[in-house]
Amino acid sequence: MSSGPLLELNELGISFKSKRGMAAAVRGVSFSVERGESVAVVGESGSGKSVTALGLLGLLPKSAKITGSAKFNGEELVGLESSKMRAIRGKKISMIFQDPMTAFNPVYTIGDQIVEAMEEHGTAEGKAAMSRAAELLEMVGVPEPGQRVHQYPHEFSGGMRQRAMIAMAISNSPDLLIADEPTTALDVTVQAQVMEVLADIREESGAAMILITHDLGLVAGSADRVQVMYGGKIFERGPTNEVFYNPRNPYTQGLMSSMPRLDAVGERLIPIHGSPPSIMNMPEGCAFAPRCRFRQDVCDERSADLELVSDLHMTRCHLTAQLPDYVREGTKK
């Protein structure tokens, strides 16, 4: 085991072949995840947040071109041959997907699928593996785990399926969990249950987590650090409190002001005009420039670099020095 970060992305780029040439979904993403910490990757549709995760695990179609570097425990994942990748995926790094209905195979029981994950990596075999699967289901709060291991995915409710997926993800005691919109398909009361399970599991196992989501509320409650993505790049990053209370990037500020909040009433929302760019039609300069209310000529010419604004807090904007201090806006109706 190396002493560096658990995961270190360096200028990761991912593009897809299309009829109109290469389309870049991820355009130079660098960040690291330390052991045991929780890092959120926030962004809207098309920001590249999910593709980043799929790319580093080698789960993208062959047409995807991946550049840059992604080191896990010091081992390079980009270009890693598939047998070696398989030894890491599901063992050292596990993924929790948004939709547990499509992530499970409908013709095998939940137990069989968790056992398969363990047998693949030699964690447990046969009967011992099945009783371990039941234990795992119990850990994630599935009632009557002894019976439910023998049930099929369709016999589980959405919340229970997502718990089962978490059970499968932790079956080989991974060092890193990647949760891609793990609760987006769930009702809010069930979401609260699943997030609680994830927090308990992480506390017990010490696994690090990358939480990929569009929901800033979830991030506020469960991430140590935040990466805000837009147009395939990181626009702002920092400790969660810094990014929420002192956002320095116009995009992050815009996101915060455009969200209705349960604990605030009577405010008029301040939307960001326009819509997120398509990867087929990315602006030349700063990806956010066409929607930015502070835009200047330089923004259309080139993208800014990520620069430190304070300890550990970085933003990608040409105008950082000129931006007014952020106050959560909202005019009284």
Add this chain to the structure above:
Amino acid sequence: MSALLEVDDLVTHFPIRAGLFKRTVGHVHAVDGVSLTVNERETVGVVGESGCGKTTFGRSLLRLIEPTSGGVRFRGEDVIGANKDRMRELRAQMQIVFQDPYASLNPRMPISDIVSEPLRIHGTSKGEAVKRAGELLAAVGLLPEHGNRYPHEFSGGQRQRIGIARALALNPSLIVLDEPVSALDVSVQAQVINLLEDLQNEFDLAYLFIAHDLSVVRHISDRVVVMYLGRVCEVADSATLYEAPSHPYTQSLLSAVPVPDPDIERSRRRIVLQGDIPSPANPPSGCRFRTRCPIVQEKCAAEVPPLVTFSPGQEVACHFPLKAGETLLDRIGSVDLAH
């Protein structure tokens, strides 16, 4: 304030058919006795989780789904008893905007035709309809000259604007908005919410705003109706609903919604409800929420709690409602449910 829409004990059941002869073996109790009033120019929010019947309710009162029983009155006129021709006239007054901006617009029609179709159905001449379509597109923040483009040329937010323009075409007084922003990105959601607020002022509209997102519903609504498994748990004005929620389900729902504020999120004592929502095909007896309610008592299984006025502007259907300032956690008094 005068009542625009009055719904009285509306029930919509769907038959469950099975077997060779498709005999009816049971019913899905989608909406089970919902009453509410929407006043002129008012926004009433309907919030609830999947399966609570909020969408069926919205469609039943427009008779897009025929309700099983109950009454709907629009400006005092009986909607359920209206014949086909009268219903068409009434629907000009009561419009709907659907959730999915990708599925609710005909991909083969230019948007000016989509927006003006209601006008032509109601007898407006082609030339007049096209002119009006331009005005409507402008009203929702689109360029009138885009009228000859097709839906696929627009983003999700723009398509939702098109759906809203179509709903406005016949100058309705009430629009049922069924999850109008839940398919949109956060930054685009706010645009559509603001647009809806502006249009309400401009055209004196009343909204029935159906959504699962409590933050959005509370933001836009004057009053909020909380539904669970086909029934109303609580009705309250937006401020009361947040400051003094009385039904255990309302409190749990509010408690489960994450707030984008790290200090609040870390210090919050959250009520995490156990279990899942039961199936509406086989709802629990008595109070529908009793199987998940942390303060359930015997009476809850035996008797259906009626919706009664609890405080001015607040109605609650619970045998043991929580008083103002009292939280569910206080009532439970134990730590194992709270974190």
